[in-house]
Amino acid sequence: MSTQLSLGRVARAVAAKDLRIEMRSRVVVNQVFPFAGLVMVMFAFALDNDDVLTRVAGGLVWLATLFSLIVIIQRSFAVDTADGALEAQRVAGLDPAGIFVGKALAVMVQLVTLEIMLFVAAVVLYRVQLHADGAVLLVTCVLSATAGLSLVGTLYGGLTAGSRGRETLLPLLMLPVVAPVLIGATRATESAFTSGGAAVSDGWPWVGVLVVFAAVFGLGGILSFGSLIEE
C-alpha cells in the first residue's frame, strides 16, 4: 500500500527533480542568464551615464531579476504541465505544500545564481562599490528578497499553470504583488552600495520588510497551494 510522505521529503524530492531538469535542459543557464545579462547591458546603453548608473544599479539588478523570474516560473511549471506531471503529482496525493516548497526552493537556487551574476555585472558595468558591512547587508537582502520572489512566483505559477493565456496572465498578476520586494530590495541594495549618499544602516529596515513579505507568502502558499492546483 502507498504511504503518505512528509512535507519535507516531498519538498526535497520536488526541488531535486526541478534542479535536475534544469541541469539537463540548461534552459535557464543558456537562455535566462544571457537574457538578464543583456537587460543589464541595455540599461547601460540607455542611461549612458556612470553617475546615474551607479545610483540606480540596485534597481536595475532587481528589475532584471524580476523579468527573469517570470521566465523561470513559466519554465518551472511548463515542465510539470507539458505531459500532465503536475496532475500526476496531484492524483498521487503528494502533499501540495511539499510541492510548493520544493518548487520554490528550486526557483530560489536558480535566482540566487542569477543574482550573483547580475551583481558581478553591476560592479563591472556600473562601477558600484561594495564594502564589508555593505556586503553583509547585501547577502541578507538577496536571500530574503529571493525567498519572497520565489514563493510569490511559485504561488502565482500554480494559480496560472492550468489556465489559458498563462504566459501573459502570470506577469499581469504577479508583478503588482512583488512591487514591495522590488522597492525594499532596491532600497536595501542602494544602502549596501552606499549609492546616493545612503548609509548601510538605512537598509536593514527594508530587509525586515522583505523577511515579513517572504514569511507571509510562504505561509500563504503552504496553506493555499493545494486548492490552487485543484480542479
Added chain:
Amino acid sequence: MSIVVDFRDAVVVFNGFPALAEASIEVRRGEIVLLQGPNGAGKTTLLRACAGLLPIVRGEASVLGVDLCVDRQSVRPRVGLLGHANGLFADLTISENVLFWAQMVGAKVAEVASTLQRFGIDGRLAEQKVMQLSAGQKRRCALACLVVRRAELWLLDEPHAGLDATARDEIDAIIREACAAGATVLIASHELERARGLATRSVSVVAGRVVS
C-alpha cells in the same frame, strides 16, 4: 473478493453539467473492468471521480474503502490514473522518472531496477530522456511509475491510444501482470475488440449512467 469501487447513484457535476448522473458500479479486487461508451458518455469522469479528483455531489461513492463524499484526498496515494498524458518529466530519463515516484513511497532502488527490467525499459534505454522515447516506451514508463507507486487501483483512460500492435500487446501483458499481483483495473477504451479480450467484464457508460 473485496469491493474496491462502489458507486451508488453517484452524481458528478462537471462544468455545470451532470457528467455522471446517478451512476452505480461495483468493482471487486483483481477485476479488469472495461468501460465502453461513446465520447462524452462519462467514462473519463467516472475514472477521475474514482481517483478522487471530482467531487460527488449526490449519492454514495467509496474507493478502496474510503468514502469519497467525505474524503477525496486519502484515497489518492492508493490509485493511479493514466489518462491521455503520461505524467512524465520529458527532460529526465526513464530511471529518474521512476526513481522520483519510488522516493515518494520509500521504494528501494532494487525494486525500481526489477520493475524497469520487467517492463523492458532497463539497461541503456533506462538512461534515455523521456522526450527521446517512442509512444509505447513512454506508456511502459508511465505504467512502471504506477507499479513503483504501489497503486492498488489502476484507472486507465485509452491506454492503447497512439500505440502500434506490439506496444499494445506489451501494455496488455503489463496490465494482466498487475492484476495477477493484486491490482484492480478500470479501463476506458474505444478499442473494444482488444479491450474486451483483456477485461474480465465490461460495462457500458451511457449519458452518465453505468449499464451492465
